[in-house]
Amino acid sequence: MFDLTFTPGPSKICPEVKKDITNAIDTKILEISHRSPEFCSISQLAVENLKTFLKIPRHWHVLFLGSAIEAMELAIRSTVKETSFHFTNGNFSEYFIKLAKDLHKKPLYQKAVWGTKNDYTEDVPNEAELITITQCESSTGCMVSPEDIKNIRKKYPEKFIAVDATSIMGVIDIDIKQADIWLWSVQKCFGLPAGLGIMVVNQKVWEKSRDLHQQGINPIGAFGIEKNVNKMLKNYNTIATPNVLNIYLLGQQTQRFIDKGGLPTMEKETRIKIAKIYELLDSLPNITTFIKNRNDSSISLVCAKSDEATVAKIHQVCKENNIHMGTGYGKLKPTTFRICNFPAITIEDIKLLSSVLKKAFHIK
Ligand SMILES: Cc1ncc(COP(=O)(O)O)c(C=O)c1O
Structure with missing residues (x-):
């Protein structure tokens, strides 16, 4: 096992969360019924805190x-x-295309060369009903700015826009109204254990889902937006037995994020830390960021590029010091490594990594 991990998910758990986990065990939260009033209160707190933290309109789901x-x-x-x-520039954004094909839809796309960002000014075909954007492409570290999302919204007010914000939600000050769907999971910037996905949708999505279902186009099965929404509206319940622990942890964690100043503070802290990570990478020989234009590189996750020998050395040195460095993703594995900059990662963690790597590369 390692003492410190920089992998981009599951990633380092915030120390305060460890106390919450102990508390959840001690107070029997993990043994309550997911239909009980106790669970409703836990779920309600998580929903309300998320709405405050991310400035989600009251009537959104x-x-x-x-x-x-x-x-x-x-x-x-x-x-x-x-x-x-689908705007794609790496593994995760491309995965939307596969999912659409699997669901017997016709996916159109604009594929950017990995390491560069998409041209969001290019026209999206009229027939497209949904546009997907991956705000932080975790395989390459490419980031879509809130400004880009705003421009796409402005250009296509009638189309649905879904943002996969998995590796960045919680550390960039977004305007949630600029898309219809936001989705992510909590093992990244929320510093929680894996096993909880979150989806935020507006009423328009609920209505379209209902229409498609009523027209017999998309069978609903056990799960579906309307069924999920209806359960939530009734008493903050979920269709299946949920991850009660993570929902409890989410309520506590979002409260701390709100108390420290919300999204603007989270973004400010993240930008300070990413500058330190860049400082470190720039000091090391033969290493660059995979994303060519640093303005397009995510503030929450850096994909660093080098030759195979240097990447292997980075992993080896980290391992010898009980640090888990994030490996490159998929085909980028041999020549890249990834450092996450999620809120659980502290300035001290970055300093430690810095001293270990600088020593190994004989940098003063
Ligand atoms: C951008 C992005 N989208 C989606 C996923 C999938 O997340 P999960 O494993 O929680 O389904 C990941 C996981 O790393 C991701 O980075």
């Missing part, structure tokens, strides 16, 4: 799912009759 991938699939199933459109 927060849904608790199993993972971000489940939410990606639900986004397509709930809004697309025939055609979807």
